[in-house]
Amino acid sequence: MEFDFSPIVDNWRFFASGLGVTIALSAIAALTSILLGLVITLFRLYGPRWLRPFLVFYIDTMRSIPVLVVLVWIYFAFPLLAGVTFPPFWAALVGLTLHIAAYAAEVIRAGIESVRPGQTRAGLALGMSRAQILRKIILPQATIRMLPAFGSVLTIAIKDTAIATVIAVPEIMHRSEIVAGQSYRPIEVFTVAMIAYFLILFPVTRGVDRLYHRLAHLGRS
């Protein structure tokens, strides 16, 4: 069997910009997921009581349906319902954020709940308000413990961007499909895509593992 990497060499700009889209989409999606997850968690823990069942329902729903289904629904079905259309990138960003935020919310809740109640009581004893306690005592401690989990959110985001190919977001996976189809060189193209994903993901998962071991003792306080 002969290998011919010329389709990749010829299309390197095409792939490079796909790589850019993958990195941008996963970074933004990870960030927005963590922010939305934080908002959800704060409302769940400190918001009005009637809101809680809805938030829990939202989180459990996102945990029960595949991300592919969310993406496809947002891109194809939602525009019909709302009478708006958005480009695939935005649909993917919204879909990924809605989905990953549910996981981020669980992570953040676990982080906040891992800070012992004594910390809150100590804050109250010092005359701090609930908001001050949250901002100055609980969140700083929780954030350090949540760092490895935020890293996992990033790895999930990177892997899930590949699924955005089904709604034609021009990221690496989608561009590989196009070039593989045009050049009849799927072996070379998909192998290069594999290497690209591995090179992005391996350092991230390694970093997360390291961080996890380094910060593990903090979780036990």
Add this chain to the structure above:
Amino acid sequence: MNLDWTVIWTSRDALLEGAGMTVLLTVLTMLMALPGGILLALMRLSNYRVLRGMSLAFVELFRNLPLILIIYWAFYVMPMALHVQMSAFTTALVALVLNISAYNAETFRAGINSIRKGQMEAALAMGMSRRQAMFKVVIPQAARRILPVFASTWVSLFKDTSLVSVIAVSELAYTSMQIRAHTFRVLEMLTAMAVIYWMMGYPQAKLVDWIHRKYGVKE
């Protein structure tokens, strides 16, 4: 906008078959990925450097690739590279098993490693053989810790089977999208797909939460 929800009722047989296929894929994959994961974990814990290295490389590779890429790779590259022809269903199964075996291997390894060394040493000191110590002391304790992670993997697997729709395996996602294409009832079919996934996935997610509460390890 006029909606016609009857399309869901008229295509109920196809949807049920698709849902059945999703369940079948999940169950078959797990049945194969369990021994796969155990084998990889044992290789990782063995005394032979080559076996350890092979297991490590396998696990790291499949943990660090998006599943959809593995599916494409299995579908387009494997038949050409290995000169085998496989049906889309078999290809999907291969890709899922490779992926889930890697996760299971990590789960088993972490579970066994989480049992303190003293347990093994104590068992050996009592005159048990290494094998007895492993099967009577270490593994029973590890199993409890493995169960919650395993349950989470199960639910991710259930959801990830939707990805094999890209190679035209007629599970729930593919079937729904095919009906959408034939009938042009986009909103109805895609909503039905989401609802059916929800009906199947929600009880599983709740069950996982329960398992975590009951068997989860509190540090």
